[in-house]
Amino acid sequence: DIVLTQSPALAVSLGQRATISCKTNQNVDYYGNSYMHWYQQKPGQQPKLLIYLASNLASGIPARFSGRGSGTDFTLTIDPVEADDTATYYCQQSRNLPNTFGAGTKLELK
Amino acid sequence: EVQLKESGPGLVQPSQTLSLTCTVSGFSLTDYSVHWVRQPPGKGLEWMGVMWSGGSTAYNSALKSRLSISRDTSKSQVFLKMNSLQTEDTAIYYCTRDLGGDDYFDYWGQGVMVTVSS
Numbered sequence: 163d164i165v166l167t168q169s170p171a172l173a174v175s176l177g178q179r180a181t182i183s184c185k186t187n188q189n190v191d192y193y194g195n196s197y198m199h200w201y202q203q204k205p206g207q208q209p210k211l212l213i214y215l216a217s218n219l220a221s222g223i224p225a226r227f228s229g230r231g232s233g234t235d236f237t238l239t240i241d242p243v244e245a246d247d248t249a250t251y252y253c254q255q256s257r258n259l260p261n262t263f264g265a266g267t268k269l270e271l272k
Numbered sequence: 273e274v275q276l277k278e279s280g281p282g283l284v285q286p287s288q289t290l291s292l293t294c295t296v297s298g299f300s301l302t303d304y305s306v307h308w309v310r311q312p313p314g315k316g317l318e319w320m321g322v323m324w325s326g327g328s329t330a331y332n333s334a335l336k337s338r339l340s341i342s343r344d345t346s347k348s349q350v351f352l353k354m355n356s357l358q359t360e361d362t363a364i365y366y367c368t369r370d371l372g373g374d375d376y377f378d379y380w381g382q383g384v385m386v387t388v389s390s
Contacts (some may be wrong), residue, residue: 163333199376201317208366208380209317220378252317256375259306260332261319 164188164255166264175272179241182267184253186234197257200229200238201203203266204249212251213238274298276306276367276381283387284357290386294350294367301325301343305370306350307377309342309365318363322370323350357388 165187174180190197196216201209211220212231217237228239240247248271253264280292294306301323308320321331321341329341340353350367364385368377 174333201377208375210380211371211376211378214371214376214378215374247276254319254376259330260334261375262384263317263319265316270384 164190164258164262166253166255166262168243168251168253168264168267169196171270172269173270173272174211174240174243176245177242179239180243180247180269182238182240182251182269184231184236184238184264186236186255188258189233190255190257191232192257196230196232196236197255198231199238199254199256200227201252201254202247202249203252216221242272244267274369274379276369276379278365278367278381278384280365280384280386281326282385283389284361285390286358288357289353289355290357290361292352292365292367292384292386294352294381296348296350296367296369299344299369300347301350305373305375306343307368307370307375308350308352309366309368309377309380310348311366312360312363320352320365322375325373359388362386362388 166187198216200213203209217229250266250268252266275297306323307322325389343350364383366383367381369379
C-alpha cells in the first residue's frame with residue numbers, strides 16, 4: 163500500500179499563507195497525471211473535496227486554495243487563510259488500490 | 273441535486289454482520305462509481321471498497337475477507353456487508369461518489385455512526 167505522510171498540525175495567522183505537505187513512499191504519477199487529491203473536514207462533517215489530480219480546483223472551492231506537486235511530494239496552499247479554514251486536511255492517493263489517505267493535518271489559527 | 277445517504281443500524285454486537293445501504297439521487301449508479309470510506313472516532317479516513325459503475329467491485333485487502341459490496345440499480349442503492357465485526361470496526365461509515373473515474377470523491381453522504389459493542 164502507498165503510505166502518505168502529513169505533519170499533524172499547523173498554526174497560521176489570519177491573512178497569512180498556510181502550506182500543508184503530503185509525501186508518499188511511492189510515485190503517484192501516471193501518464194501525465196498525479197493521482198493526489200485533497201479534502202477538508204470540519205468537526206462533525208463529512209470531508210469536502212478541494213483539489214483533485216494534484217492541482218485542479220474542485221467545483222465551488224475558492225481560489226484561495228491551490229495544490230501543486232508531482233511524484234512523491236505534494237502541497238496544499240491556502241492563501242490568505244480565513245477563520246473558516248480551521249479544519250483537518252487530508253491528502254489521498256488513487257494511483258494504486260487500495261486508495262489511501264494521509265493521517266491529516268489540523269490547521270489552527272495563531 | 274446529487275445526494276447520497278447512508279442507513280443502517282447504529283449498534284452491532286461483536287462477531288455479528290454489519291449491513292449498510294447507500295441510497296443515491298441525482299445521478300445513476302451506471303454512470304458513476306460509489307466508494308465506501310470509514311473513519312473511527314477521532315481518527316483518519318480508511319478506504320474500504322468500491323462498486324464500479326460497470327458493476328464490478330474492488331476491496332481493501334485489509335478487509336477483503338470480511339467485506340462485500342453490491343447494488344440494486346433500479347433502486348439507486350449500494351449495499352455494504354461486513355462480517356465478524358470487532359470493536360475496532362466502530363466508525364462513521366461514508367459512501368461517496370467518484371467524480372471522474374479516477375477515485376476522487378466529490379459528493380459524500382453525511383455518514384452513519386456504527387458502534388460495535390455488546
